[in-house]
Amino acid sequence: MALDDRKLDVLRAIVEDYVATQEPVGSKALVERHHLRVSPATVRNDMAALEEEGYIRQPHTSAGRVPTDRGYRLFVDKLSTIKPLSPAERRAIERFLVGAVDLDDVVHRTVRLLAQLTRQVAVVQYPSLARSAVRHLELVPISTTRLMVVMITDTGRVEQRLVELPTPMPETEVTELRTTINEKLSGRRLADAPPLVQALVDEAEPTQRTTVAALSSVLLETLVERTDERLALAGTANLARGLFDFQGSLRPILEALEEEVVLLKLIATEPSPAVTRVLIGDENEIEHLRGTSVVSTGYGPGSTAVGGMGVLGPTRMDYPATIATVSAVARYVGELLAQN
Amino acid sequence: MALDDRKLDVLRAIVEDYVATQEPVGSKALVERHHLRVSPATVRNDMAALEEEGYIRQPHTSAGRVPTDRGYRLFVDKLSTIKPLSPAERRAIERFLVGAVDLDDVVHRTVRLLAQLTRQVAVVQYPSLARSAVRHLELVPISTTRLMVVMITDTGRVEQRLVELPTPMPETEVTELRTTINEKLSGRRLADAPPLVQALVDEAEPTQRTTVAALSSVLLETLVERTDERLALAGTANLARGLFDFQGSLRPILEALEEEVVLLKLIATEPSPAVTRVLIGDENEIEHLRGTSVVSTGYGPGSTAVGGMGVLGPTRMDYPATIATVSAVARYVGELLAQN
DNA sequence: ACTGGCACTCGTTAACGTGGAGTGCCAGGA
DNA sequence: TCCTGGCACTCCACGTTAACGAGTGCCAGT
DSSP states (O other): OOHHHHHHHHHHHHHHHHHHHOOOOHHHHHHHSSSSSSSSHHHHHHHHHHHHSEEESSTTTTTOOOOOHHHHHIIIIIIIOOOOOOHHHHHHHHHHHTTTOOOOHHHHHHHHHHHHTTTEEEEEEEGGGGGGGGGEEEEEEETEEHHHHEEEESSSSEEEEEEESSSSSOOHHHHHHHHHHHHHTTTOOOOGGHHHHHHHHHHTTTTTHHHHHHHHHIIIIIIIOOOOEEEEEOOOOOOOSSSOSSSOOSHHHHHHHHHHHHHHHHHOSSSSOOOEEEOGGGSSSGGGGGOOOEEEEEEEEEEEEEEEEEEEEESSSHHHHHHHHHHHHHHHHHHHHHHO | OOOOHHHHHHEEEEEEHHHHSSSSHHHHHHHHHSOOSSSSHHHHHHHHHHHTTSEEEETTSSSSEEEOOHHHHIIIIOOOOOOOHHHHHHHHHHHTTTTSSHHHHHOOOOOOOOHHHHHHEEEEEEOGGGBBBBBEEEEEEETTTEEEEEETTTTEEEEEEEEEEEESHHHHHHHHHHHHHHHHHHTTGGGGGGHHHHHHHHHHHHHHHHHHHHHHHHHIIIIIIIIIOOOEOOGGGGGSHHHOOSOSHHHHHHHHHHHHHHHHHOOOSSOOOOEEEEGGGGOSSSSGGGTTEEEEEEEESTTTTTEEEEEEEEESSSSSHHHHHHHHHHHHHHHHHHHO
8 A cells, every 4th residue: 555645744744743742643633733734624534554564663552653663764764854053053052162271171072962952862882983083092100010001092082001111111112112102093094003012012122022012012902902982971861851751661761871882883983984873762773772763873084983972862852853963963064173 | 766776677668678679668577577576557657757867768659768878878887888899709800800910990890890899880080190290201303393191190100291392302311401400300299399380490501591491381281280181981881771660861970971171179188188988969059960879989009099989870789899999999909009 | 525523442630538657645463 | 473365447459440632544525
């Protein structure tokens, strides 16, 4: 059974009303609010068809209709147009992001901004190390057998690790080593680093060999292999807005939100095109987060994404507005990063 | 009316039972579970006295008794003894904290550990910059007019800021400046830094004067004046355990937890003795957090605290166990920091 | 192909009654 | 003087019942 245009109109109206009111929507209310030019009875027939196809359902007999995940999917893909941002929102974005002093600041401001604009839970991934390049590596002697390695990337991340040296190392050699390392690694992507670090060990003076080895193993393990993704979270209070919005409790959701790995999976993004994705309800792989939807996208200077960001909320969310907001914020942040 | 020993026993029993069951406790249940050697009727008289004094109250006529904030306070101050940690808990602490690779790691592990052991919301403040000393200041040229300042403190914190220079600065001068700055500031507490930084500007070569001024103003503003405290949070999912545990909703609590300033106030600690503090219900200054209790303490290498940590939960919490856990974790973390 | 009418379903809400846990008080006993 | 058993009372929790109304499905008519 093909769905004709009016049936799609009805579906769109149901989604919009349900998102606005959070209550099952009936045929009568529908014809009143939207200027469908037909009677409630006709709408009921259409609803029956839509239900048949799995786009809507009734919570109980003799209740109004509610969109299913499948219904939202059709709505998002075919029936909705992205809402342009209001001038107020544009201003809010600029005002919020201007004046960030460092990467931490940018990320924190961004995540709060997203949470505030969408009134949902927001997640922002720090620029992925794997997609960053080394700008500078600094070796700071803490004691004669301890070195702090500080790595600064072109995306603004600063990571540090403490290295225990097997044998003491005089200051002059540290300086020398710093120069060598920077010559080798500066400007290189971290993804390309492992062979270069290995080369460092191979080419080291015999007397320095063990020391350099200790250093390089720390570099490899903690900075490269363990893809050390960080992220920021905000807006968890929004979960408690509709109170019993989320059927059951919010416990599983809060739990999932504490698992960084889980969150990363959610907003993980392809490096290439910064497309905005929508995961609706069951499409979500994480079991605890069935019943929630995620709108996410990548961001980065230029056209390749260095990290992801997104928001999480009830499946019943205002998709057009949310998609617009997430995309816009990501674009602004990308521009901000490009300036540095 | 003085409270004799038995009345205090009754109060203790009420608190313990109520914490265990979360239900108002009646006179009959009380004599059964605790071996008070008197009849329910006697206990009822004692209860009436305790209620008179404001230590307990009845949710409704003909319901059992529930401790008031004042009752918990008396319990904590006079009636409870700190529970020693179980061997399993000791092992958990060690296992959890061993193997932390850097300060971030220590803080994150600590906060998760606290949340897990107490099954409540945990907060850990990073070592306060104001109480740290400069170990090393690094200047990394990003471009000729941009410098990244990286500060490493003796507590392991690494902070960075980008400085826009009014005029280009050649690499050699950067090196020179780095040396000068480190001579001046290394080993100094950040609290003592402002005059030293000012001196730097005054003593700078006239040609460098404006550049150094730009640098120093960034240092002062972002590293010293704005006491840039960071903190980590975990265990928010524990809020949703008792579900309607917290009367009303958890929204205000989640909101408060997102305000770093608020949290800092909660666990802020005196530098000197690492005493464990308990804030019960209304004693809490933050309005949204009335109805919750906070157990917090300071931690640091040696006997002075460089930061605070604590947990937040319902007023009806197991104070002896929580106090023991928080104190123990803080002690372990202190030892860990002392090793570095 | 749409519409009005109608019987039906079922969740929501309020009113009502009952059972039981817990209390306060009192009179009697150690 | 302090404790105890007994007793009447209060009031929440819970289940039952009834009325209400929003919404549906179906059907016959246009």
